Amino acid sequence: MTIKLGVPSKGRLMDKTFEWFGARGISLARSGSEREYAGVVEGIDGVSLVLLSAGEIPRELAAGRIHLGVTGTDLVHEKLALWDQSVLQVAELGFGHADLIIAVPQGWTDVDTLHDLDAAAAAFRVHHGRRMRIATKYHRLVREFLRAAGVAEYALVDSQGATEGTVANETAEAIADITSTGETLRANHLKILSDGLILRSQATLWKSRVAVLDPQKRKSLTDLLARL
Amino acid sequence: MTPTRAQTNALAATLRAGFEAAGAVAVEPPILQPADTLLDLYGEDIRARAYVTSDALRGEQMLRPDYTVPVVQMHMAHGADPARYTYAGEVFRRQERDPNRANEYVQVGYEIFEREDPAASDAEVFALIAKALAGLPVRATTGDIGVLMAVVGGLETSDLRKNALMRHIWRPRRFRALLDQFAGRAPVTAARRALLAGEVRSVAPLVGARRQHEIEARIEALKADAQVAPIAPRDVDLIEALLDISAPMPHALARLHDLSVDLPAIVPAVARVAARQAALEARGVDVNALVFEASYGRSSMEYYDGFVFGFRASERADLPPLATGGRYDALTRRLGAKLGDGREIPAVGGVMRPGVMLQLGAVP
Numbered sequence A: 001m002t003i004k005l006g007v008p009s010k011g012r013l014m015d016k017t018f019e020w021f022g023a024r025g026i027s028l029a030r031s032g033s034e035r036e037y038a039g040v041v042e043g044i045d046g047v048s049l050v051l052l053s054a055g056e057i058p059r060e061l062a063a064g065r066i067h068l069g070v071t072g073t074d075l076v077h078e079k080l081a082l083w084d085q086s087v088l089q090v091a092e093l094g095f096g097h098a099d100l101i102i103a104v105p106q107g108w109t110d111v112d113t114l115h116d117l118d119a120a121a122a123a124f125r126v127h128h129g130r131r132m133r134i135a136t137k138y139h140r141l142v143r144e145f146l147r148a149a150g151v152a153e154y155a156l157v158d159s160q161g162a163t164e165g166t167v168a169n170e171t172a173e174a175i176a177d178i179t180s181t182g183e184t185l186r187a188n189h190l191k192i193l194s195d196g197l198i199l200r201s202q203a204t205l206w207k208s209r210v211a212v213l214d215p216q217k218r219k220s221l222t223d224l225l226a227r228l
Numbered sequence B: 001m002t003p004t005r006a007q008t009n010a011l012a013a014t015l016r017a018g019f020e021a022a023g024a025v026a027v028e029p030p031i032l033q034p035a036d037t038l039l040d041l042y043g044e045d046i047r048a049r050a051y052v053t054s055d056a057l058r059g060e061q062m063l064r065p066d067y068t069v070p071v072v073q074m075h076m077a078h079g080a081d082p083a084r085y086t087y088a089g090e091v092f093r094r095q096e097r098d099p100n101r102a103n104e105y106v107q108v109g110y111e112i113f114e115r116e117d118p119a120a121s122d123a124e125v126f127a128l129i130a131k132a133l134a135g136l137p138v139r140a141t142t143g144d145i146g147v148l149m150a151v152v153g154g155l156e157t158s159d160l161r162k163n164a165l166m167r168h169i170w171r172p173r174r175f176r177a178l179l180d181q182f183a184g185r186a187p188v189t190a191a192r193r194a195l196l197a198g199e200v201r202s203v204a205p206l207v208g209a210r211r212q213h214e215i216e217a218r219i220e221a222l223k224a225d226a227q228v229a230p231i232a233p234r235d236v237d238l239i240e241a242l243l244d245i246s247a248p249m250p251h252a253l254a255r256l257h258d259l260s261v262d263l264p265a266i267v268p269a270v271a272r273v274a275a276r277q278a279a280l281e282a283r284g285v286d287v288n289a290l291v292f293e294a295s296y297g298r299s300s301m302e303y304y305d306g307f308v309f310g311f312r313a314s315e316r317a318d319l320p321p322l323a324t325g326g327r328y329d330a331l332t333r334r335l336g337a338k339l340g341d342g343r344e345i346p347a348v349g350g351v352m353r354p355g356v357m358l359q360l361g362a363v364p
Helices: A011-022 A054-063 A073-079 A114-128 A139-149 A183-187 A215-227 B005-021 B035-042 B045-049 B068-078 B118-132 B145-154 B159-167 B172-182 B190-196 B212-226 B233-243 B249-262 B264-282 B329-339 B354-359
Strands: A003-008 A027-030 A039-042 A047-052 A068-072 A087-092 A098-105 A132-136 A154-158 A174-179 A190-201 A203-208 B032-034 B052-055 B059-063 B083-092 B104-113 B138-144 B246-248 B291-293 B307-313 B323-327 B347-352
Touching: A003 A011, A003 A054, A003 A215, A011 A027, A011 A203, A039 A047, A047 A054, A054 A068, A054 A073, A054 A087, A054 A203, A068 A073, A073 A139, A073 A190, A073 A203, A098 A114, A098 A139, A114 A132, A114 A139, A114 A190, A114 B159, A114 B172, A114 B212, A132 A139, A139 A154, A139 A190, A139 B045, A174 A190, A183 A190, B005 B083, B005 B104, B005 B118, B005 B354, B032 B035, B035 B045, B035 B059, B035 B068, B035 B329, B068 B083, B068 B104, B068 B329, B068 B347, B104 B118, B104 B354, B118 B138, B118 B264, B118 B307, B118 B323, B118 B347, B138 B145, B138 B264, B145 B159, B145 B233, B145 B264, B159 B172, B159 B212, B190 B212, B233 B249, B246 B249, B249 B264, B249 B291, B329 B347
Parallel strands: A003 A047, A003 A068, A132 A154, A132 A174, B138 B291
Antiparallel strands: A027 A039, A068 A203, A087 A203, A098 A174, A098 A190, B032 B059, B052 B059, B083 B104, B104 B347, B138 B307, B246 B291, B307 B323, B323 B347
């Protein structure tokens, strides 16, 4: 039996992960056609490759269905309530850098900090008769961050993509999303709050704390970790 | 030993029968509650505490995290005045941090809606619950959020500052940060200085539903507020002295009387504490054994705006409180405003957890 390594199934994150392992003498590749979600591992024994959506890797690690997995810090922290009890960080891979931040319209010249956001949100509620909406897909992280900061009168609205556009479309007044260069934020006339950094994220290799290991698998895992 | 469901239900039935004997009408609100009312009241935080479910017909609903809101709504829709209610049943609490905390447990409650004599109603709820817990190794703590609210209301400062502090009464850290800022103890940020000097401009088009006039209104308010003198150090010290009070009720009351010499705004609120102490004594409660903590309930009991209390196991810090409660006039005001007719009714109540009582050795 082999240990299972979960890797994002497409795009830059997959390519960079393959490169990262390749630099350590372990070749990962997709088997067969471009469309087939199966993989091959060469250069080490006892390891099989599982291609998954990056968003599902935290759950698979926490369930112990994969032994190792590559995904962003943001997704692990968002999706696993007690993440440090179910996964262990093995290595930061040095790519896929992204910050989870809170951004508001650049035109809000009166809002620079979370304190301003809270005050503006209270006034907004009085004026509009509803809570200020923040669009995000990181509900738990944003809620915990804002609670710790004492920001109260807001509502989260779910946005699974094109979040920066929700403000101009008036389906939200502010957003909480990941950004790497800030280019998309600027293009959508948004700015980051000066104390609005929720989390710094990058692609990270995680080890499941719960996946079962027989002696053979344990040896494969030790061998693999020694190579990394 | 974890009690069985049957034992818990049996004790719950006994407790509810006791409340019925005290004059309460038994009610059974539905488990599924419309999410929008709870979200409007408690904000996004409720999603971290309550399970949300949905269907295509009614949209989002929540598994009741407590009975307070449905009981108030029911009372406001067609309740007698005054009225007393009791209920027993499961509540559901989402848990994201501590796997040892129950996400489903039985609550038994007693709620009074009465305008005439709030001190007597406060004492009635407390004494009934204390009696139901008699014989168990528990310790009660009380407080009164209304005293702190009275201090804030009486501060010599702008309405903008008072409103901001009042909004954050239930969030101690934010309250503290605001107080420091309004007292001139926290530095003004460079961004704020630039804003006040009129040096902050944006060339980007304004996007979103918050309009230019709202932004300008806030800037004007901030400019006006920058001219207001800082809250006096003496007032900050008095607030700290108030929040530090933690003593047997008669001693705490003596200190509140002392403070009210310098803080005349709290005189009516302190009189309410005194009236409550007398009402508790009249009901046979030993107030010398009752702790009064001025900051009690601030971080966990939003919308409680007067008397607050809780009973915990004296030797078992690991157990959740056996009973909690308080006065929530602000909640009925908020719900009344939502109904559109501005109705409000003074309300006080408490809930007990028979499951925890059994863990402490209560006999079903």
